[in-house]
Structure formats: C-alpha cells, structure tokens
Amino acid sequence: MYPPQDMSPPKAAGPDEIALRRGAHELGERVKELNCLYAISRLTLEPGASLSDIFRGTLAVIPPAWQYPEVTGARILFADQVWATGNFHETPWMLGSEVFIGEAAAGGVEVVYLEERPPSDEGPFLREERSLLNAIAERLTQAIQHKQTEDALHHSREQARLLADNVTDLAVYRYNLRPEMGFEYVSPSVAAVTGFTSEEFYSDPDLFLKNTHQEDRLLVEKALLAPESSREASNLRWVRKDGRIIWLQQRQMPIFDSRGEITAIEGVISDITDRRRVEDALRDSEKRQEVLLQAAPAVLFRKQAAEDFATTWASEKARPILGFPAARFGEDGQFWLSRVHPEDREGALAHYRLALRLGSAAFEYRWRCADDAHHWFVDRALFVRGQSQAPGELLVTTMDISDRKRRARSGEDLGSPRASSHLVSPASNWRRAVVALPVAEAATRQRPANCPRCGSAILQRHQTHLRLLKGREAPVEVVRYLCTACGRTFCHYPQGVDRRQQSPAVRCSIAILYGLGLSLSQVRTILQRAGVEVARGSIWRLAKGEGETMRCSRPPGVVCLLSDESTPTTGQFVVVEDARLQEGAEPAKLELLIWERQGLVYAWLKEQLDRLGLPAQRERQR
Numbered sequence: 001m002y003p004p005q006d007m008s009p010p011k012a013a014g015p016d017e018i019a020l021r022r023g024a025h026e027l028g029e030r031v032k033e034l035n036c037l038y039a040i041s042r043l044t045l046e047p048g049a050s051l052s053d054i055f056r057g058t059l060a061v062i063p064p065a066w067q068y069p070e071v072t073g074a075r076i077l078f079a080d081q082v083w084a085t086g087n088f089h090e091t092p093w094m095l096g097s098e099v100f101i102g103e104a105a106a107g108g109v110e111v112v113y114l115e116e117r118p119p120s121d122e123g124p125f126l127r128e129e130r131s132l133l134n135a136i137a138e139r140l141t142q143a144i145q146h147k148q149t150e151d152a153l154h155h156s157r158e159q160a161r162l163l164a165d166n167v168t169d170l171a172v173y174r175y176n177l178r179p180e181m182g183f184e185y186v187s188p189s190v191a192a193v194t195g196f197t198s199e200e201f202y203s204d205p206d207l208f209l210k211n212t213h214q215e216d217r218l219l220v221e222k223a224l225l226a227p228e229s230s231r232e233a234s235n236l237r238w239v240r241k242d243g244r245i246i247w248l249q250q251r252q253m254p255i256f257d258s259r260g261e262i263t264a265i266e267g268v269i270s271d272i273t274d275r276r277r278v279e280d281a282l283r284d285s286e287k288r289q290e291v292l293l294q295a296a297p298a299v300l301f302r303k304q305a306a307e308d309f310a311t312t313w314a315s316e317k318a319r320p321i322l323g324f325p326a327a328r329f330g331e332d333g334q335f336w337l338s339r340v341h342p343e344d345r346e347g348a349l350a351h352y353r354l355a356l357r358l359g360s361a362a363f364e365y366r367w368r369c370a371d372d373a374h375h376w377f378v379d380r381a382l383f384v385r386g387q388s389q390a391p392g393e394l395l396v397t398t399m400d401i402s403d404r405k406r407r408a409r410s411g412e413d414l415g416s417p418r419a420s421s422h423l424v425s426p427a428s429n430w431r432r433a434v435v436a437l438p439v440a441e442a443a444t445r446q447r448p449a450n451c452p453r454c455g456s457a458i459l460q461r462h463q464t465h466l467r468l469l470k471g472r473e474a475p476v477e478v479v480r481y482l483c484t485a486c487g488r489t490f491c492h493y494p495q496g497v498d499r500r501q502q503s504p505a506v507r508c509s510i511a512i513l514y515g516l517g518l519s520l521s522q523v524r525t526i527l528q529r530a531g532v533e534v535a536r537g538s539i540w541r542l543a544k545g546e547g548e549t550m551r552c553s554r555p556p557g558v559v560c561l562l563s564d565e566s567t568p569t570t571g572q573f574v575v576v577e578d579a580r581l582q583e584g585a586e587p588a589k590l591e592l593l594i595w596e597r598q599g600l601v602y603a604w605l606k607e608q609l610d611r612l613g614l615p616a617q618r619e620r621q622r
Contacts (some may be wrong), residue, residue: 029067033132036065040136044143054143055083058136062111066129071114078107078144088112095125097137100536101144103521109137138537170270173201174255177224178263181205193248193271195240213237213245227254227265235272246273297321301329301336301396305383309352309394311336321400323370341366341374347430348379350593353577355381355394357564364401375402430595431602435512435609437505437581437588441494443477448492456485467497505581505588506532507542508614512590514543515550515608516574517560525562530581550608555600572596574605 043049043057055076063072063085073088078099093113098105111133117124171190175183182205186198194211201207209220216236223230230252238248252267299321302313310333314326329335340348344365355361360382366374378401386392450457462482466475479492497503506527513523520539527534559573578591594601 029126029128032065033128036061036132037135037139040139044139044146051078051144051147052083054140058109058140059083059085062109062136065132066111067126068113068117068124071117073112073114075110075112076107076140077110078140087114089114093117093124095122095130095133097133099137099141099144101141101148103519103536106144109133109140134537134541138535141535141537170268172268173266175265175267176263177227177265178261184264190269193269194238195242211239213239219250223250223252223265227252227262235276246271247276248272297399299398301394301398303352303381303394303396304333305356305386305392305394308334309337309349310334312393321398322367336367339368341368346432350430350432350595351379352381352394353563353593355383359383375400376405377401430593432577433592433594433602433605435590435592436614437508437590438614439505439587440476440497440503444479444492444494448481448490451481451483451486451488452490453488454483454486456483458484460484462489503581503588506534508612509579509581509588509590510534510539510542511545511547511550511612512608513560513576514547515554516576516592516605517551517554517558518562518576522562526576526579527581530579532581546612550612553604553608555604558601572601574601 039061040054040058043054046053055078059074059076062074063069066072073085075082075084075088077083089112091112091114093116094110095112096108096110099107099109111125111129113124121127122130171193172185172187173183173190174185175181183201186201188198190201191197196207196211204210209217209224212220213236219230219234219236223234233249233251235247235249237245239245248269249272250267250269252265254262255264255266257263297317299317300315301311303309303311311329312333314329316326318324318326318329324335337345337348348363348365351361351363360380362378362380364376364378367377368374377398380397382395384392384395447461448459451459460482462480464477464479467478476494476497478494478497480489481492482489509527510523513526514520518526520536520543523539523543524534524536527539555572557572561573561575563575563577573595575593575595576590577593579589580591581588592605594605596602
C-alpha cells in the first residue's frame with residue numbers, strides 16, 4: 001500500500017521568505033554588475049590589447065550583467081566605427097551613455113532589449129543599470145585616452161630621436177657616470193656647435209672639460225660631481241677647434257636607476273654667442289634710457305612680479321613729483337602701496353595682476369604725497385618676462401593727473417587717457433572675494449545609533465579602513481560595523497563623506513564654477529591646477545545639479561574667465577584667480593576677482609552661496 005498523498009494546496013511564501021528571495025535576487029544582480037566592471041578593467045590592462053579588442057571584450061560581458069540577458073544586445077560607437085553583438089538591432093527599448101574625448105562626445109555605448117519587458121525606473125531598465133552603463137562609458141573613455149597617450153608617447157620618442165639627429169643649432173648628449181664615465185650618445189649637430197665631431201667626444205670622455213675656458217671649468221666639474229644640484233641652465237665659454245672662444249648654454253638633468261642612484265646625465269648645449277652680444281648692447285641701451293628718464297614728466301617704478309608687487313627701484317623723478325626720495329621706495333618695498341588711498345588699494349593690486357596676464361594695464365588711483373594730500377595719478381604697467389627661470393618684473397610709469405581731474409570736475413571736457421589696448425579704470429571698482437568651501441572630517445566623531453538594515457542598536461566595531469578622497473591630501477577614516485542581530489555589516493562615514501570619491505569641497509567648487517559660467521573644460525582646468533583630477537563625466541554630473549540652477553539665475557552680461565585669459569575692456573566679469581581645493585593645513589577655498597560698477601554680481605553670488613548653505617563669503621576690499 002502506498003501512503004495517502006497530501007492533496008492540500010502548497011503554502012504561500014511568508015513575508016520573510018519573500019524579502020529573503022528579493023534580497024538574494026538583488027545581490028545576484030549586483031554581483032553580475034561587479035563581474036562586468038571587473039572584466040572590463042582586466043581588458044583595459046591587458047598588455048598589447050588594441051581598442052578593437054577592448055570593445056569586443058566589453059560587448060561580450062555587457063548582456064550577462066543586465067536583468068534580462070537572453071534578450072539583451074549592445075553596441076559601441078567610436079571614431080565613425082561600430083562594434084555590436086550579433087543580435088543587436090534598434091528597438092524602442094534602448095539605453096545609452098556617451099563617451100567623451102576632451103570636450104566633445106566621440107562615441108557611446110548602447111544597450112537594447114530586443115523584446116518588451118515590464119516597466120522599471122527608466123523604461124524597462126533599472127536605476128542600477130543606468131549607473132552601470134555610465135561606469136562602463138567612463139572606463140571606455142579612460143581606456144581610449146590611455147591608448148592615445150601610449151601612441152603619442154611612442155611617436156614623440158621617435159620624433160625626439162629624429163630631431164636630435166637632424167637639428168643644427170643645438171646638441172643633445174648622454175654622459176654615463178657608471179659603470180664607466182664617457183659619452184653614450186652625442187647628436188651629430190655637436191660639430192656645428194662646438195667644432196668637434198661626435199666620434200671625438202666618444203673617444204675622449206674628458207674632451208668637454210678640456211676645452212671649457214679655464215675660468216669656467218668649475219661649472220663643468222660641479223655638473224659631474226653633483227649633477228642633482230646643477231639643473232639650472234649655466235653659461236660658459238668654450239674654445240672651438242679653430243681657437244675661437246664662444247659662449248655655450250648648458251642644460252642638464254640627472255638620470256636615476258631603480259635604486260635611486262645617478263647613473264648618467266642627459267643635457268643640451270647651444271651656442272648663445274650672438275645672444276650675449278645682444279644682451280651687452282641692451283645694457284648699453286638701458287644706460288642711455290636712464291638719461292632720457294630724467295627728462296620725462298613721470299616716475300618710473302620697477303616692481304616684483306609677485307603677489308605683493310614690492311617696489312625694487314624708482315627713478316629720480318620721485319622727489320619732484322611725489323615728494324619722496326627715490327631711495328625711500330627701494331628700501332621699503334611696500335612704501336608705495338601703504339600710501340595708496342584705502343579705497344583704491346585692492347583695485348591697484350588687481351590691475352597689476354591683470355598686467356601679468358595680459359602684458360599691460362592702466363588705471364587711475366589716489367596717492368598720498370609728501371604734503372599729506374591725496375593726488376590723482378594714472379599708472380601704466382608693462383610686464384617684462386625674465387630670462388630662463390627668472391619671474392620677470394613690472395615696469396610702471398606714474399603721472400600726476402590731479403590738474404586734469406580738477407578741470408574735468410569744473411566742466412572742461414578733456415577726455416580721459418586710455419591705454420592702447422586695455423581698460424583705464426578706477427581701482428575701486430574691483431572686489432576680491434574668498435569663498436570658503438565645506439570640509440570633510442578626517443574621522444567619525446560618534447557611533448551610529450542603529451543598524452540601517454534591521455534597526456538594531458547592538459553594534460560591534462568590525463574594522464577600520466582609510467579612503468582617499470579627490471581634493472583631500474590625507475585619507476579619511478571609514479569604520480565598518482557588524483550588527484549582531486542580522487549579522488550584516490555596514491560602513492559609517494565621517495561628516496561630509498559619502499560613498500562617492502569627491503570631497504564636499506570639490507563638489508561645491510564644481511557647482512560654483514559652472515554656475516559662474518565656466519565651461520566643463522575650464523572647470524576641469526581649474527581642478528587640475530589645484531591638483532585634483534576628476535573625470536569629465538563626473539564633472540558634468542556634479543555641475544548639472546546646483547550648478548545649472550545657479551547658472552540660470554546669473555545676471556545678464558556677466559562673463560567668467562580664468563586668470564590667464566584676456567579680460568574684456570567693457571561689461572562686468574568675474575576672474576577666477578586661485579583655487580585651493582586640497583583640504584589640508586590650509587582650508588579649501590576659491591578666490592574670485594569681481595569687476596563691476598553697481599555691486600549686482602557680488603550680491604547675486606552671496607545669495608547663491610547662502611542657498612548652497614556654504615560658510616559666509618569673506619570679502620576683501622581696501
């Protein structure tokens with residue numbers, strides 16, 4: 001006899017079993033996504049793999065990572081070429097993400113469902129599938145850039161060797177220090193520069209030292225004994241084979257092995273005899289100009305091309321025009337600035353910075369002369385670049401225009417002096433603003449109250465690991481806790497830190513810079529100058545939130561520029577002077593220079609910062 005069969009219907013799954021199945025399904029989907037990204041990362045790191053190999057491998061791992069792999073197809077477009085799975089064709093159910101190279105979209109990656117599936121977050125696709133596709137596009141962008149860089153590097157090395165073999169006005173060399181001293185390579189152009197052939201240098205390791213002028217041999221000996229301290233260009237005299245003495249300029253750099261020891265020196269030498277003659281003639285010309293300056297109705301200043309623009313020299317016209325001896329300005333580099341009218345001080349410095357960027361600038365301001373009265377002056381500043389690594393200086397001519405100002409106020413139309421190409425403007429129309437950015441805490445200050453999954457308050461500190469955020473020099477401490485009730489772990493982040501890699505300072509700065517009107521490439525340039533590398537796609541996603549809202553409310557006619565771009569001669573504009581986004585000993589901040597006439601730009605910026613919840617903006621206007 002067989003036992004009677006149970007004919008009752010199966011029991012329905014309970015809530016816990018349904019939740020468990022759902023969790024297992026979601027976990028399986030995440031594992032598929034991670035496997036996909038891991039496989040793509042391995043493809044991009046494969047030695048010798050071409051872009052075509054990477055694209056084909058990527059197409060193979062995309063369908064299994066989607067929710068319905070049996071009806072999933074994929075396609076990659078780049079450089080007018082198409083790679084696709086065998087079943088791909090366009091349908092109404094498509095998901096795409098662009099691949100950017102530089103500033104422009106150069107292609108994209110697309111995923112398609114070949115049959116209709118139930119609706120979800122974005123058509124039939126999950127929110128997580130959108131994030132996965134964006135991550136795939138970003139990895140492909142990095143792979144393309146890496147391959148292009150490799151190709152460019154290989155090409156540049158070939159071009160450098162070809163150039164060294166064919167150039168005639170300078171010579172390239174490599175001098176080995178170990179295991180034996182001697183020239184490993186000397187370009188053929190050395191014969192035209194020094195009078196000796198490459199073969200003569202190969203056969204005699206001491207040839208360069210022997211033919212250096214006796215008074216300059218110490219420079220060559222120092223370069224051989226301490227090459228790490230001789231990276232600056234050095235000028236020395238050299239005796240050619242025909243006995244003629246010429247001037248050579250030598251630039252060199254040490255070459256290190258894997259142990260950090262110097263094994264060779266690579267350098268370039270060039271004939272600068274003609275340039276030395278020009279420099280000597282220029283010095284004679286400067287002496288003649290000094291005589292002419294004494295007859296000019298203006299004071300000439302030399303100022304350092306640095307942040308404080310300290311005065312290093314003043315012409316003798318300083319006493320009759322300003323009332324102080326010329327030596328007073330050179331002895332105290334800040335004496336000139338200390339007597340500028342307080343309302344014009346910051347604007348005067350701003351115009352000097354403008355001269356560093358544009359080459360020249362002109363402006364009017366008030367200065368307290370020896371009679372304790374403020375006179376009106378017009379300054380025209382010319383930036384003269386220094387030779388080699390020298391920072392250069394500002395040459396400033398100062399003329400008293402107090403009489404013209406008085407006649408203008410009395411109704412006479414005398415016009416106003418203008419520079420040939422740049423704005424002559426009152427210094428008081430410039431405002432400097434420093435935007436303080438939020439800070440990410442280095443470590444969490446308190447324990448979490450409950451488990452985010454089951455709500456239990458019984459938690460154990462499981463492990464601690466460090467996470468380095470972009471825009472922060474030191475890593476932050478992330479603590480992982482174990483819930484004794486549900487047995488799962490979770491991460492507890494410090495204040496201002498989340499799962500994303502960008503620090504809050506970087507995220508806020510991207511929103512502000514984009515909101516001011518900079519393009520995505522300009523925003524990335526500022527981040528790079530501040531030592532922060534953020535992918536263009538990440539910048540785009542961070543800028544489109546608060547940055548887009550801020551940009552839409554910007555006052556009309558306002559232009560935002562970088563510090564090295566040409567400043568308009570009319571209108572209102574904001575110059576981004578500096579960005580310190582690395583959170584360390586100095587707080588992260590943005591320095592802005594605002595040119596306006598009515599204060600509308602500053603008021604708008606303050607309103608936007610208050611809306612973003614940033615610390616109060618600190619303004620300097622003196």
